[in-house]
Amino acid sequence: MQNFNKACVNCCVCFCLSFLPSTEEPRLSHMRRSSTLTPPARGALVRTVEIAGRQLRFWQHFMDKPVVQPRRPGGPRADLTGLKLWPVSLRMLDHLRADVLPALRAERDRPLRVLELGAGVGSLGIGLAAVGERVLLTDPGMPVWYSEDEEGTTLSWLHANVDTNREVVGERAAVAQLLWGDEAHEAAVKQWDGGAPFDLVVGADLLYDPDQYPALLRTLAAFASPRTTAVLGFSRRHPGEARFLKSAERVFADVTTRDHIADGPAQQRWAVSTLRDLREPT
Secondary structure (H helix, E strand, O other), X not given: OOOOOOOOOOOOOOOOOOOOOOOOOOEEOXXXXXXXXXXXXXXXXXXXXXXXXXXXXXXXXXXXXXXXXXXXXXXXXXXXXXXXXXXXXXXXXXXXXXXXXXXXXXXXXXXXXXXXXXXXXOHXXXXXXXXXXXXXXXXXXXXXXXXXXXXXXXXXXXHHHHHHOHHHHOOOEEEEEOXXXXXXXXXXXXXXXXXXXXXXXXXXXXXXXXXXXXXXXXXXXXOOOOOOEEEXXXXXXXXXXXXXXXXXXXXXXXXEEEEEEOOOOOOOEEEEEEEEEEOOOO
């Protein structure tokens, strides 16, 4: 995500072989250090997500102590909270499989072209690719220090997770750099896979930073078409989310939001917003 000292990098602090929806809940294993996979950094842990008998593995990073992150005057910086699997991404996957994908697949009669904004570790986009959709996962590719002597980028971490799951997703998942509002990045993304419009644009936990709302809305509008549906899932954290949705109504003619209560003792509030029908510029 765009202001990177908060919850994630342009995304999160920001799957079954059938195309039919399933009521089966994702099951998370305990995090573990893997002896069979090559970690993208020291200290990385693998989390396994099982859906309909298939396992997806995601590298996460948990630092033992805070690490000073790259800075540049007036520019964004990344922290490690984006290198973590956040629960909303899995809730979103379940919602999309049950309530969105079946209708869109029936209309298109082909795998959907999906764009994920602010993919983070890639759990949402990789999950969609695992159930048969063609997904481009995007991330701004910000520099990040994994430790005091080891550095990389958020984009390279996303690449590592896609490659880790190649056996499941095949060539249906790809990765590209996309900083919200960057016209050169947008132009390159629009050429992906032949350049046809995206059927579905998705994002999980992108509304944590109100300063980034204008850039997010511009990016959503840039990839909208008459047949594009955008779906955003987010934890209910602050009043800024309501302001974002009000702003979205000036950009899209059809904006609907459903609130949910997550299972579990915390009963976290989260919501799904669907945006359709880009308004004509006035």
